[in-house]
Amino acid sequence: MKNITLYIGIVFFLCNCKKEIGPQNVQEYAKGTGSLIVLNEGNFGFGNASVSIYNPDTKEVFNNQFKAVNGFGIGDVLQSVNRYQDRFYFVVNNSGKVVITDTNLVYQSQITGFNSPRYIEFANGKGFVTDLKQKAIYVVDLVSNQIIHQIQTQGWTEQIILHQNKLIVMDRGDYLANSSPNFIYIINPITLQKEDSIQTGINPNSMVLDKNDKLWVLTSGETGTESSKITQYDINTLSSIKTFIFFSSSDNPSRLVINKTKDKLYFLNGSVYEQSVSNLILGPTLIFQKSTENFYGLYICKYTNEIYVTNAKNYSQTGEVIRMNSLGDVIDYIATGINPQNLF
Amino acid sequence: MYKKWLKNSVFILIFLTGKISFSQLKSDTLKEFVKEEVLSNLNTFSKVSLLDSNSQFLSLNEVLESSSPVYVKNYGKGQLATLSIRGNGASQTQLFWNGFKMNSPTLGQTDLSLIPLFFISEVNLNYSGASSMDGSGGIGGSIQLANKLNWKKGIHVGILQEFASFSNFTTGLGFSFGGKRFYHQLKILHQKGVNEFDFVDLSKLNNPLNTQENNKLKQFGAQYELGIQLNNKNLIQSTLLLFDSYRELPPIIGGVSNRETQADKNLKSFVSWKSFQIKFKSDFRISFFQESMNYTDSISSIFSDVKIKTYQGQYRIKFNLLKKIKMEASAQSSYSEVSSNGFESNKKRNESGVYMKASQELKKLNYDLFARQELVGDKLSPLVYGAGLNYNLGNKFGLKGNYSTNYRVPTLNDLYWNPGGNDKLNPERGWTAELGIDYDKVSKKKGFRYRKGYFNDEQKINFGIRGFYNQTSNWIQWQPTDFGYWEPVNLKSIENKGVEASVKYKYLNNKKASKIKANFFYTFTRSTNLSFSNGSEELINKQTVYVPMHKATFFLSYSYKKLSFSYSQLYNSRVFIDASNSAYLPHYFPANTGVDYLINFKNIRLKLGLKVINLYNEQYHVTANRPIPGRNYSVTLKLNF
Secondary structure, three states: OHHHHHHHHHHHHHHHOOOOOOOEEOOOOOOOOOOEEEEEOOOOOOOOOEEEEEEOOOOEEEOOHHHHHHOOOOOOOEEEEEEEOOEEEEEEHHHOEEEEEEOOOOEEEEEEOOOOEEEEEEEOOEEEEEEOOOOEEEEEEOOOOEEEEEEEOOOOEEEEEEEOOEEEEEEOOOOOOOOOOEEEEEEEOOOOEEEEEEEEOOOEEEEEEOOOOEEEEEEOOEOOOEOEEEEEEEOOOOOEEEEEEEOOOOOOOEEEEEOOOOOEEEEEEOEEEEEEOOOOOOOOEEEEOOOOOOEEEEEEOOOOOOEEEEEOOOOOOEEEEEEEOOOOOEEEEEEEEEOEEEEO | OHHHHHHOHHHHHHHHHHOOOOOOOOOOOHHHHHHOOOOOOOOOOOEEEEOOHHHOOOEHHHHHHHHOOOEEEEOOOOOOEEEEOOOOOHHHEEEEEOOEEOOOOOOOOOOHHHOEHHHOOEEEEEEHHHHHHOOOOOOOEEEEEEOOOOOOOEEEEEEEEEEEOOOEEEEEEEEEEEOOOEEEEEEEEEEEEOOOOEEEOOOOOOOOEEEOOOOOEEEEEEEEEEEEEEEOOEEEEEEEEEEEEEEEEOOOOOOOOOOEEEEEEEEEEEEEEEEEOOOEEEEEEEEEEEEEEEEEEOOOOEEEEEEEEEEEEEEEEEEEEOOOEEEEEEEEEEEEEEEEOOOOOOEEEEEEEEEEEEEEEOOOEEEEEEEEEEEEOOEEOOOEEEEEEEEEEEOOEEEEEEEEEEEEOOOHHHHHOOOOOOOOOOOEEEEEEEEEEEEEEEEEEEEEEEOOEEEEEEEEEEEEEEEEEEEEEEEEEEEEOOOOOEEEEEEEEEEEEEEEEEEEEEEEEOOOOEEEEEEEEEEEEEEEEEEEOOOOHHHOOOEOOOOOOEEEEEEEEEEEOOEEEEEEEEEEOOEEOOOOOOEEEOOEOOEEEEEEEEEEEOOEEEEEEEEEEOOOOOOOEEEOOEEOOOOEEEEEEEEEO
């Protein structure tokens, strides 16, 4: 009888003392402050995306900030974030939603109904959301937070930039087949019409605008058909100006970004490389040589020009961000969540 | 030369045994004849036998979870379920159906949720080396599923019906006809469920309740078993099983449902010819499997289609060497053909192997020695071997110790997946050792007469504790490459060590017609990374994901006359869900309980049952963001005549 009482006691103890449900973090972070947001993509289908805050002055990092502030996780596969007025818009890809917070990450609202959203840009009081699978750009009313229109595209729409009141949108073709030809659209955010397009190289992966308002597009190419290349376009005449071709089959360049003064391009090709916008003949120079790292994302701070390169390691463990100056000298190693993908 | 010999070993063995004399046999009772297998389990190695008559409505994962020491990972009700034995993964668990490898040659795993126990009469869990009697690959261990002829004379009919929460309906029909020479059994199972249960939605502000969507399932199976007793030394047994499953795959919490579905179609068949002579016993078996798996996500335009055909043959013999040494040997061969839209072309795999075991029972000691050699394609696999002993310490205590090796070849996906498949992969290799003490006590009260019968009081107590250690090297894991796709590599070595304890108690009081049964299992597993080939040093000594350090199960049943009551309790401690051990799922402690009542009317037996699942209405996840239903119920009805 004694044993039974003891047993029942244990049962109740184990049942009652527990309040945790679902995934928990071993180390709980307090709410922190800092000027940089690290987007930790997490693993597809695991729902473990997270937001970290980094303070460049104190070198402090605060992980799992969205959950710490709001009490729930941000979702599955955190793709990107953008700011509109005093709101952050987090695009959560496999949750098919855009989560809206204030600048302290306090949840305000969300926009749902997307298929597989990637990036958000704002123009004419509306949000424009690109999508992996929908073959369309969603137009969102920023007051009601409802999708109000879809602009049809050929395939997977990726990066989106607002420039002189026009949207520049990259279309990567069919997302499974990486089909070509591929285009960059010029979209009028008022009429919601595609006004023009540029045919790019095969499989574009990133683009930036330089100080002369020239558009730089990095394309991955296709094995056996076309090499990877960086092409500069005139955004007004829509014609290509110059091209740098990566001839080696081991080249797999991605993540084209630009510095504060918009005269130096940076990208990943295993390691971190730099390319001046004015002298393409010399070709890219190595900034930071990788050893065992799995570099995944690249960000240049628009105030300090410092380079932040993310290391996703083997994608199944917590990652890190390496902070360096523009010469590639390491300033800090930042321990982040799983698959740090970009910063903001 | 050696390889060729291995390939032809089946014929050589048949040829050899053909020479042994064909003398007449004393009459065997049919029952023994049907039950006895030519290859027997290694009894100096740990083994757990599962399954009782109340398991007929369950699938394999549910029984393993509630009444064995191993950890079962599942993706929710009716969804993918896999096994981790002593810290090893799903791929290191080999399943055998009537002695034939049934893990998918492409995935290297088996989905336990697609194995209804309704069609199976015996389930054994073997650890590591002890799985080698059937085949290689079970570095962690193996599950043996067997169909045994339940040879009852005359016509017998069984009807099962279950009504359960979330619109789950299960119907089972069994029909058997047994004569002197022939036995037929036909079983049909139909199952469907909607499974729209409520769960705590962790992806929303204030965690409101939400309803699971896209979670329907439908299963249909039919099995025909045939037994022919040719004479009193030759028996033919055959099983044909068809099983179709269709299920929707629900999204994770906070995910968007793409209305994904998965359809699995299976045909499994085997024929065995047992021949029990005076000087040797033999069993010649052949099997044919046909499987297809079809995954559809029409929103993402992803359609995956895999078709597999496998032909297997085995010849098993048992004889005595020098009168006292029991010898068992087998030769086997298998051939698989696979078409998958992940491969550039269809793939084939040829495997052959020979196995030999010697065992002897001495006064205080028995021992087993075994070795297995296999040939995969034209590559000779590492030799697998092991040795174990039982030593009687006296006072009902026994000591058990063993050592064995094992290996696992890369799957066809590992080798040929396009892109990423790596045909330079080496097999995973492992070794394991085990040491334990058992205590067995059976006490019987002297028989006494009571009313019309002759009765006994019987009490059985068994207590066991074992320590285990195993290492696996060349562990295969998919890794990202610089080219945007993933590639499998021989990534790491891992180490598992731990302790298992079990207590089993049984009390039978015939006079009062009461029965008490209680089982308790506990496993402590420390599963860690030893070394890496890619410089991930920071992951050394981290606990493997989804391996709980503590797992315990407790089962109690009490029956009195026609009424029986059962309670089962599971405890799994927290599991880490990322390799760096930064996040975990909390422990869970769900319990089930049930009551059965038996009504006898002439030859008709009707059993009514009521079951409460997840008694304490616990909200938990076994796999992160895959919710498990709260408290739910089932009513069962079993009719036999």
